[in-house]
Amino acid sequence: MATKVFIVDDHYMVIEGIRSLLQNEKTIEWTGHATNADSCLSFLQHQLPDIILMDISMPDKSGIDLCKEVKEKYPSVFVIGLSTFNQQSFIQKMMDNGASGYVLKNATQEELMEAIELVAKGKTYLSDEVSKVLRKQDDSNIVLTRREKEVLELIAGGMTNNEIGEKLFISPSTVDTHRKNLLAKFEAKNTASLIHIASQMQII
Amino acid sequence: MATKVFIVDDHYMVIEGIRSLLQNEKTIEWTGHATNADSCLSFLQHQLPDIILMDISMPDKSGIDLCKEVKEKYPSVFVIGLSTFNQQSFIQKMMDNGASGYVLKNATQEELMEAIELVAKGKTYLSDEVSKVLRKQDDSNIVLTRREKEVLELIAGGMTNNEIGEKLFISPSTVDTHRKNLLAKFEAKNTASLIHIASQMQII
DNA sequence: CATCTTATCCCTTAAAAACAGGATATTCAG
DNA sequence: CTGAATATCCTGTTTTTAAGGGATAAGATG
Structure with missing residues (x-):
């Protein structure tokens, strides 16, 4: 059974890029895409993918909030964060809100596939690069009241x-x-x- | 004669996205891509495209500096800035350094083609969205010594x-x-x- | 040459921030 | 219940900024 993948990203070029990277993969079924949080939520009312690749920065709502909302309503759907920013605060918040992985937009096809396959099995994927940032800045994490x-x-x-x-x-x-x-x-x-x-x- | 296009962007997904958007265009010839400024400059020593689509944020050198260098060495090559940021300072600097256009990464295929065709003719392309930002914040431009x-x-x-x-x-x-x-x-x-x-x- | 910009320096007074140290009440988790 | 964290308030002193003013000199530019 192919893994159903859905994309939310406000950058058309990134959606096209991912589609292009995944189109020849037999284990992946492309179920669609959205360019904002609202249309993503509308889509989920009709059809549930296995995995959502989700940009963290979007015009109407941040991926961080969208992730939380999606996981509350549809806990069975796995979310992989997608961003250009290798920043501790973003990654941390995304994972706190229930994401199963975080992939940088400069990831190769191999990394992306690895992430999808691992997350589809219910596991967590963080690239070496990302997890290093998470560890390194972890102690310099400042919590404000x-x-x-x-x-x-x-x-x-x-x-x-x-x-x-x-x-x-x-x-x-x-x-x-x-x-x-x-x-x-x-x-x-x-x-x-x-x-x-x-x-x-x-x-x- | 097809317009030769080259891409510099450190995000693999964006390169793939643009390639996918342009692959069926008969008027476009894809000459290659680079994921950093250095390999872009190396490429240009052997082959000159008509247009370079250039990300403004890259690990080794900013697109703003790369644009300047490219235009100094190869004035015949037209540069189109590529970015997620619709920010006055970036756009202004890119245009100051000789870019012929600026396209946001959430641009549609139509916008991208429009930009390439116009710039290939030696004209300047700025999307409505971008030029609005340029005009609006123009007067709040602060020059420091x-x-x-x-x-x-x-x-x-x-x-x-x-x-x-x-x-x-x-x-x-x-x-x-x-x-x-x-x-x-x-x-x-x-x-x-x-x-x-x-x-x-x-x-x- | 006259003018503008930049960079340099000075004075005074009042306001604000930095530093030190202590104190009380509430909330929340173990 | 107890302690930790949070939020509240205080009295001081010293240092730093803010604001107002004015001045000189070098370099660029029309």
Whole structure:
């Protein structure tokens, strides 16, 4: 029995590329594609593939959210994340939301096939490249509380402690404490490096 | 006579996608592909295509630099930028470096063919989507002097005016002046928003 | 040559952030 | 229940920025 594969990616060229890579594989059955999250969900109401190859960056909804939604509604469908970004935060979130694998868009046909075959059996696939990133940056993983993230974003917006305090209905002293904790968590020397590091990590 | 097309993109799937989109076009001759800037330059030493479809983000060298190099050495070759990012700064730099067009990776086959045909005639192609972005953000284009950029990067690195002054062998007062000018140019309220805006614009 | 840009330097005052240290209340998991 | 994490608030001092102002000198450009 062939493995039914469905693709969600907002880049037409990538869809064509994958279709081209898989078209001669007898073990793969191409069931269709979608260029956004909504049409993907519509498709799933009528037909369930075995595997969805899912881009993490899409216009209407991130693949990270879509993955969660799909796995909640259709737990039997396996999801493989698809992205150009070999970034710890994305991969981690995708796997947390139930993905069974993560493939970079510069993957070869062999890697893609390996991923599909392994995931179809219910196993997990992460390429060497991806799993290395996951391990390497794992310890430098910074977890912010809701309040800290809120404060961080307002700092990035150029607000002072006083202004942030007013906005969040808390004392400027409290804002200052959050600020201190942010500096400590990011190991940043001052606001400038804090915002820079957070930006690089795509937290803001 | 068919238009000779060459592709540079570090994503195998995108190369396959474009190949698949173009394979049935009689007016297109596929001359090959490269997954990095170096092998692209090697190829050009032996054979010159009419058009190069060039990804702007590659591991060894950015498409922006590669475009410049190619146009300097082989002015007769037309370059079409290829990217997922519909961002003013990238498009502008690519066009400044001699590109004849810019196509997003979510382009349809029709758009891609339209771009290739137009550019092959020596004209310029920008999709509606792309040219809109170019016009819209054109006035918010910020030009920094060498010194300002240097100071900006050191600020982002967490250094104080005194430290930057020591590093650059200038007075802290001078650093402060550059800082003031940076805040004015970016219309930023303080360091935090300065670094945030510059990060978003991918200047740092 | 006149003008503009860039880079350099200085002063002052007020505001903001960094650093240190401590304190209380709540929530949540073991 | 107990401790850890989170969120809240405080008092200080020192350092750094922000803002306002003004000034000089070199180099490019029309």
